[in-house]
Structure formats: structure tokens, C-alpha cells
Amino acid sequence: MKNLKTLFIVAAAAALGMAACSSDEHRKNPGKAYAMDMTHSRAYDAYTANPNFTDSQTSRMPVMGTVARDHALPDHMLEGDTNGHKTFTTSARFSEAEVKEGGRLYNIYCGICHGTALDGNGPLYSSGKFAAMPANLVGGAYLKMPEGQIYAAIKYGKNMMGSYASQLDPMQRWQVIAYIKKQQAGAGGDAFALGTGAAAAKSTADTVHATESSATPAAEGGSTGAHEGGHH
Numbered sequence: 001m002k003n004l005k006t007l008f009i010v011a012a013a014a015a016l017g018m019a020a021c022s023s024d025e026h027r028k029n030p031g032k033a034y035a036m037d038m039t040h041s042r043a044y045d046a047y048t049a050n051p052n053f054t055d056s057q058t059s060r061m062p063v064m065g066t067v068a069r070d071h072a073l074p075d076h077m078l079e080g081d082t083n084g085h086k087t088f089t090t091s092a093r094f095s096e097a098e099v100k101e102g103g104r105l106y107n108i109y110c111g112i113c114h115g116t117a118l119d120g121n122g123p124l125y126s127s128g129k130f131a132a133m134p135a136n137l138v139g140g141a142y143l144k145m146p147e148g149q150i151y152a153a154i155k156y157g158k159n160m161m162g163s164y165a166s167q168l169d170p171m172q173r174w175q176v177i178a179y180i181k182k183q184q185a186g187a188g189g190d191a192f193a194l195g196t197g198a199a200a201a202k203s204t205a206d207t208v209h210a211t212e213s214s215a216t217p218a219a220e221g222g223s224t225g226a227h228e229g230g231h232h
């Protein structure tokens with residue numbers, strides 16, 4: 001009996017409490033406000049006009065050179081610096097899976113011209129539809145081409161070859177290069193040195209310093225990422 005009474009009191013109190021919460025009056029009257037600018041925020045709402053900025057926009061762009069989380073740091077390759085391209089490299093090492101991914105990307109973006117055999121005899125060229133002979137990456141001077149020059153070719157293009165910077169992010173460029181370098185090693189080029197990275201793609205992204213964001217030219221001279229290529 002005593003328990004039942006307690007239960008009733010608790011239930012009644014709970015019901016009253018809830019009613020109090022949902023009462024309109026209570027909602028409309030927040031009580032005393034001691035700090036008006038905390039009770040009523042004076043912050044500008046997103047997408048509203050803002051007199052503090054010359055373009056009147058409240059929503060701001062990220063600071064120049066900002067690197068999105070999980071994205072690699074900008075590279076510091078400069079377009080005209082052909083000497084620098086020769087020593088431009090990466091500290092990243094690539095797992096077999098990543099080299100394989102590089103091969104997949106190569107066959108999508110490069111194979112059409114350079115050929116699945118990397119001999120410069122891809123279907124676009126051999127069909128006669130593309131006049132310029134693509135580089136034979138497994139022969140002659142190209143066989144031992146420094147990886148930085150391959151990176152430059154991908155990033156900036158080369159004569160009749162367009163830039164692939166917008167199709168391949170820096171990580172993917174290095175994966176493609178790792179694939180090319182591995183094929184070159186098999187064709188008599190230098191021993192494959194970009195491999196043995198057991199790291200998964202994500203942790204590689206943290207260690208790769210060769211990255212660029214075309215939207216952030218200021219990053220080229222910034223201090224966001226030391227590049228081990230020997231030039232900035």
C-alpha cells in the first residue's frame with residue numbers, strides 16, 4: 001500500500017513536470033536575461049550580408065593554403081623549374097595494392113595514348129587519330145626518366161599531351177608513377193624503389209608531401225609542407 005502511494009506521487013509529479021515543460025507560457029518567457037548578447041546572439045547568419053567584408057559576404061572561404069582533412073599537403077613543384085623537376089620526389093612508399101591501383105588509373109588515363117604496354121603505341125595513336133607520338137615509357141631516354149619529370153608531365157602536360165592534374169590527385173599521380181616505375185624496372189630500367197610501403201592508402205596520404213591544390217596557389221610558397229625534393 002505504501003509503495004502504491006509513492007508510485008502515485010511520483011507519477012503525478014512527473015506529469016506535472018512535463019506539463020510545465022510544454023506550457024506555452026514557459027516557452028515564451030525565458031526569464032531574466034543578464035547578458036543580452038548571449039541571450040540573443042549577435043553573430044551574423046550564414047549567407048546574410050555583412051558590412052565587415054568588402055564583398056559583403058558573411059560566409060568566408062577557407063584561408064589560402066588550407067588543406068582539407070585527410071588530404072595530402074601541397075607539393076612545391078613550379079611549372080618552369082625543369083631542373084627542380086629532375087630531383088622532385090616523394091618519401092611515400094607504395095604497397096602492392098597501391099601500385100595495382102596506379103596501373104588501373106594508368107590504363108584509364110594514359111593507356112589510350114601510351115599503350116597498356118607503355119610503349120607509346122596506344123590505340124589513339126596507332127589508329128592514326130592522334131598525330132603526336134606519345135613517349136615510349138619503356139624505351140630510350142624515357143626508361144630512366146626521373147619520377148619528378150613524370151610527375152611534371154602529369155601535372156602540367158607536355159606539348160601535345162594535356163595536363164592530368166584535374167583527373168588525378170597528387171596521391172593518384174604518385175600511384176601511377178609507382179606503376180610506371182615498376183614496369184620500367186621490369187623493362188631494364190632502374191630498380192623499383194617506390195615500393196614496399198605496407199601502409200594503407202590513408203596513412204600514406206599523411207606521409208606524402210607531394211600534393212597540390214590548384215585552387216590554392218599561395219600554398220606554393222607556404223610553409224604547410226616541407227618537400228624533400230630539394231627545392232621550393
Ligand code: HEC
Nearest residue numbers: 109110113132133134135149150153154158159160161164
Ligand atoms: C592524348 C594522348 C596522351 C595521353 C592520354 C597521355 N599522354 Fe603522356 N604524352 C603524350 C605525348 C604526345 C607525349 C610526347 C610529348 C612531347 O615530348 O612532345 C607524351 C609524353 C609523356 C611523358 C614524357 C614527358 C617528357 O618530359 O618528355 C610522360 C612521362 C608521359 N607522357 C606520361 C603520361 C602519363 C602518366 C599519362 C596519364 C596520366 C599520360 N602521359 C597521358 C600523349 C599522351
